[in-house]
Amino acid sequence: MLLSMEHLRKEYPNGKIAVDDFNLEVDRGEFIAFIGTSGSGKTTTMRMINRMLKQTSGTIKINDKDISKMDPVKLRRSIGYVIQNIGLMPHMTIQENIEMVPKLLGWSKEKRAEQAHKMIELAQLPDDMLKRYPGELSGGQQQRIGVVRALAADQEIILMDEPFGALDPITRESLQDLVKHLQEDLGKTFIFVTHDMDEALHLATKVVIMSQGKQVQVDTPENILRHPANDFVTNLIGEERLIRAQPNILSVSQIMLKNPVSITPDKTVDDAIDLMHERRVDTLLVTGDQGVLEGYVDLEDINRITDPHTAIGDFTNRKVFFVKADSLIGDTVDRILKQGVKNVPVVDQDKHLVGIVTRTALVDIVYDALRGAPEANEEPASPINADIHAAATHDEGGATPQ
Amino acid sequence: MMHFLATYGTQLIAKTGQHLYISAVALALGVIVAVPLGILLTRMKHGANFVITLAGVLQTIPAMALLAMMIPIFGIGSTPAIVALFIYSLLPILRNTYLGMQGVSPTVRDAAKGMGMTWWQMMIQAEIPLAAPVIMAGIRLSATYVIAWATLASYIGAGGLGDFIFNGLNLYRSDLILGGSIPVILLALIVDYLLGKLETAVTPRQLR
Numbered sequence: 001m002l003l004s005m006e007h008l009r010k011e012y013p014n015g016k017i018a019v020d021d022f023n024l025e026v027d028r029g030e031f032i033a034f035i036g037t038s039g040s041g042k043t044t045t046m047r048m049i050n051r052m053l054k055q056t057s058g059t060i061k062i063n064d065k066d067i068s069k070m071d072p073v074k075l076r077r078s079i080g081y082v083i084q085n086i087g088l089m090p091h092m093t094i095q096e097n098i099e100m101v102p103k104l105l106g107w108s109k110e111k112r113a114e115q116a117h118k119m120i121e122l123a124q125l126p127d128d129m130l131k132r133y134p135g136e137l138s139g140g141q142q143q144r145i146g147v148v149r150a151l152a153a154d155q156e157i158i159l160m161d162e163p164f165g166a167l168d169p170i171t172r173e174s175l176q177d178l179v180k181h182l183q184e185d186l187g188k189t190f191i192f193v194t195h196d197m198d199e200a201l202h203l204a205t206k207v208v209i210m211s212q213g214k215q216v217q218v219d220t221p222e223n224i225l226r227h228p229a230n231d232f233v234t235n236l237i238g239e240e241r242l243i244r245a246q247p248n249i250l251s252v253s254q255i256m257l258k259n260p261v262s263i264t265p266d267k268t269v270d271d272a273i274d275l276m277h278e279r280r281v282d283t284l285l286v287t288g289d290q291g292v293l294e295g296y297v298d299l300e301d302i303n304r305i306t307d308p309h310t311a312i313g314d315f316t317n318r319k320v321f322f323v324k325a326d327s328l329i330g331d332t333v334d335r336i337l338k339q340g341v342k343n344v345p346v347v348d349q350d351k352h353l354v355g356i357v358t359r360t361a362l363v364d365i366v367y368d369a370l371r372g373a374p375e376a377n378e379e380p381a382s383p384i385n386a387d388i389h390a391a392a393t394h395d396e397g398g399a400t401p402q
Numbered sequence: 403m404m405h406f407l408a409t410y411g412t413q414l415i416a417k418t419g420q421h422l423y424i425s426a427v428a429l430a431l432g433v434i435v436a437v438p439l440g441i442l443l444t445r446m447k448h449g450a451n452f453v454i455t456l457a458g459v460l461q462t463i464p465a466m467a468l469l470a471m472m473i474p475i476f477g478i479g480s481t482p483a484i485v486a487l488f489i490y491s492l493l494p495i496l497r498n499t500y501l502g503m504q505g506v507s508p509t510v511r512d513a514a515k516g517m518g519m520t521w522w523q524m525m526i527q528a529e530i531p532l533a534a535p536v537i538m539a540g541i542r543l544s545a546t547y548v549i550a551w552a553t554l555a556s557y558i559g560a561g562g563l564g565d566f567i568f569n570g571l572n573l574y575r576s577d578l579i580l581g582g583s584i585p586v587i588l589l590a591l592i593v594d595y596l597l598g599k600l601e602t603a604v605t606p607r608q609l610r
Contacts (some may be wrong), residue, residue, distance in 0.1 A: 052516055077518030085515025091606030092532050101517050149517075153585075 001066070002028045002189055003049070003157060008058035010044050010213075020213040022058070026206075028156070029187045031180075033204035035194055035236070041213040042193045048160050049191060050079045050335040062157070078100055080158030080188075085358055086142045086167050088134040094120070094145055095130035099151040119148040123340045124178070139230025140171035147179060150187065160192045164199065197237055201225070201245075209233055226250075243368050250287060253325035253334060255347045258354030262287045265294060265313025269305050273295060274314055285345050286316045286352055293345055295320045322347050325354050333362055408576050410566075418585055420480070421562035425593075426554045428484045430543050432491030437537060440499025442524070450500060457493040465551050466492070469558050483555030483562075490551060491544040498540025500531030533604055537599035545597055550592040553582070563589075 008022040019041040034042035047053040049060060051072045060067045067075055088097050099112040106116070114269060120130055143378050150158045156303055160179075164172040167270050183190050191247040193218055194200050194215055195259055201221040209216045209224070209232075217229035225245045228234040234242070262285040270283055276299065281341050283298040295316035305315060323332045324343045336357065346355040438459075443450040463471075468489065472482030506529045514528045530537075547598070556564025564581025569575070 017430070020590055024558050050516060052512070077516075078515055081516035083509060085507075085509040085517070087509045088517075089510060090527055091528075104518055104523065174432065324449050 001025050002030075002062065003191075004058050004061045005049075006061075006121065007044075008045065008048060008060065009056045010041070010048065010053065011056040017213050019048075019055070022215060023216065024208060024215075026189060026191070028189055029183070030192045031183050031192065031203055031205045032208060033192045033206070034208045034210060035198035035200045036210035036216075037236075038195065039212070040210040042208075042210050044213075045162060045210070046191055046193050049159060052076075065291055073152075076154065077104055078155060079142055080155035082143075082146050082158065082160040082163045083155070084149045084162040086134075086146045087120070087140070088142055088146060088149070090134055092133075093130065093135065094132055094137070097134065097145060098130075098149050098152050100149065101155075105151075105153055119152050120145075120167070122151070122182070123148040136204075138171075140167055140175065143167065143175060144178065147182070151182065151186070157189045157191065160190060162193055162195065163225070173201075174297060179203065197241065201241075201267060209236060221293045226285070251326050252323050252329060252331045252346050252357060252366070253355065255329065255361050256267075256325070256357045257361075258355050259284055260345060260353060260356035262291070262299070262353055263312055264288065265311060265316060267311070267312050268309050270303055271304055271306040272399055273308075277304075283343060284312075285320075286312055287353050291352045293320065293347050293351055294318065294323060294346070320345065323357065324349070329362075331363055333366065406581055410470055410581060413533070414566075414581065417561060417563050417565055417582075420560070421549070421552050421564075421586070421589065423579060424480055424483050424487065424555055424560055424562055425545070425548045425589075428487035428552070429491050429541070429548050431484070432495055432544055432548075433486040434521065434540060435488075436492045436495035436540075437499050440496045440498050440537075441503055443500050444495075444503040452499075454493075454497055456498065457496050460489050461493045465554050466557070469554055473558055478559040480555070480560040481540060482558055483552070483560035487548045487552060487555070491548050494543040494547070496541045498532070498543075499537045502540075504534030506532045507537060513581065528535075531604075534604040534606075535601060538597065538604055542597040546590050549586065549593060553586055 003024075003026040008019055009017070010019040011017050022041075022045055024032070025175075029211055036042045039288070044053060048055050049067075051067060054068075064273045067220075088094075089100070092100075094197065096111070098116045099107075102112045102115055112357055117127060118131055120127055123145060125141060129137070129141070133147070137145070141234045146161075146163065150160075163179075164175050167175065173223075176199060177352060179190065179192075182188055183203075190203075192200075192203065204221055206218065207221055207224055208218050209229075211232055217233050225237065225242060227267055228237060236352045249314060260284075261275065261279045261281050263275055265288060275284060276282065283296055284294050286294045288294045294313075295318040297312055297316055301317070310402075321339050321341055323344050324335065325348050336359070342359050345353055346357055348354050415541070443453055468486045469483065476482035476485060480573075488578050504520075509526055510532065511524065514524045520528065552562050553567060555562050555565035556568050563582045563586050564577050567586075570578030570580075570582065
């Protein structure tokens with residue numbers, strides 16, 4: 001474990017509790033995003049990692065060493081630090097700025113210069129910019145320098161406090177890409193404070209949602225989108241974003257109809273026609289032992305059979321396209337649409353029939369993802385299912401008279 | 403004028419030397435005391451206002467009175483004059499140092515500390531260079547004051563260009579008055595110009 005934080009608590013002399021019982025384990029190469037409203041304690045927590053603030057109680061360990069027993073100056077030199085207002089030294093050239101920590105660590109002049117050239121390349125900025133002053137650069141360029149400066153002494157952990165908050169959306173995106181690239185390619189560990197949910201979901205491998213000094217939810221972005229812990233998280237994520245994310249987080253089982261019309265192979269054509277009439281469908285799924293999916297029969301097949309006592313199993317279509325219940329919609333929607341079938345049976349791991357997905361339900365999901373929430377939806381999760389059910393029933397009803 | 407220079411030339415040079423000496427020592431002492439004190443005040447939560455007010459109060463004591471007050475303590479001569487002028491030089495330097503250090507952006511300070519600078523390194527590499535233009539402006543202002551007021555030092559036997567002026571006043575000789583005043587003005591202008599140059603030199607390129 002690279003970084004571990006146990007029972008952290010920060011209480012100010014005026015009695016305000018900024019952070020309460022904060023626990024987190026961070027592995028090498030992770031990208032942790034702290035997100036929350038202002039005053040949630042996210043920046044306070046981050047600043048305790050490099051001892052810019054001292055916790056009231058609790059321990060922080062880096063590589064199993066308690067940081068409160070380390071020299072704070074040495075500790076800070078080993079941790080990259082990027083702040084919102086960039087914090088480049090205005091009276092130093094870009095090169096001097098990049099070389100700051102290496103110089104504090106006593107690197108030779110040649111080694112420092114070499115590192116400065118390497119870093120400016122990493123920042124995707126021209127080499128001659130090293131001779132310029134921060135004031136001559138745009139905000140985005142300055143923050144690129146701010147980011148690589150935090151890596152110049154080969155720091156393992158990099159702390160970032162809302163580093164892109166003051167930048168325009170396009171510049172912000174290109175810097176997010178830069179940071180993501182640094183994390184993925186160089187294996188650096190980032191602790192990132194933000195109030196931008198898109199940024200957190202896009203960059204982080206683990207999101208820590210905080211409110212009033214407490215951790216509300218700590219999980220991967222996918223899991224947070226799939227199972228927001230409570231209303232606070234739902235609100236923070238925003239309904240719009242939850243709906244857009246559905247193809248990537250909803251599983252097939254969440255949108256399927258749970259009572260597919262099925263028949264066993266030993267039944268006869270007579271039984272099949274009765275069942276179709278009763279349930280008003282044109283296709284029956286054939287299931288064998290304990291509901292294992294075997295195939296389907298449709299109205300055309302039944303129409304061709306002249307003997308009403310023929311067993312269903314004798315003319316079942318065994319080439320049936322199906323999807324697994326736990327697969328994500330995003331992964332299966334293309335396959336379903338390409339097959340051109342109207343209804344797709346859903347099976348569990350052991351091929352037991354558990355439901356059916358109608359084409360109409362998929363259309364709704366794709367529509368919502370592209371257009372945002374339909375106005376009828378007041379809550380993101382349940383009414384959508386209701387919509388799908390309604391649409392699906394309508395679809396089947398319409399299909400019956402064929 | 404040529405006549406004046408021929409008669410008083412050597413004396414003028416000697417008195418100018420004295421004048422410069424008194425002013426320079428007073429100013430140097432002022433810088434040595436007020437700059438560190440000003441920096442120290444920015445590190446203290448309380449007391450800054452008190453100290454700056456105190457320096458302000460000292461500043462309001464009439465120059466003549468302050469010089470006279472020095473006599474019982476230091477006697478007559480250049481020592482009491484230097485002490486009095488030193489007291490006068492404190493306020494502008496102190497206040498500008500304090501304001502200059504306060505004016506360093508908290509972001510820069512946060513970044514410097516967060517990247518692992520020690521207290522001294524923050525001071526020497528970040529805060530003082532950034533506050534330097536404001537501190538220098540205070541020193542410049544003090545220098546002009548001190549040179550002007552050093553004229554009065556002649557009154558307590560410290561010498562300097564004031565000797566010409568006071569003699570001129572006593573003897574009702576305008577040539578002596580002007581012969582003392584003009585060099586004082588020139589001195590103040592030249593010193594101010596030179597310190598101005600220095601101010602530009604210590605100002606970080608990007609902040610000019």
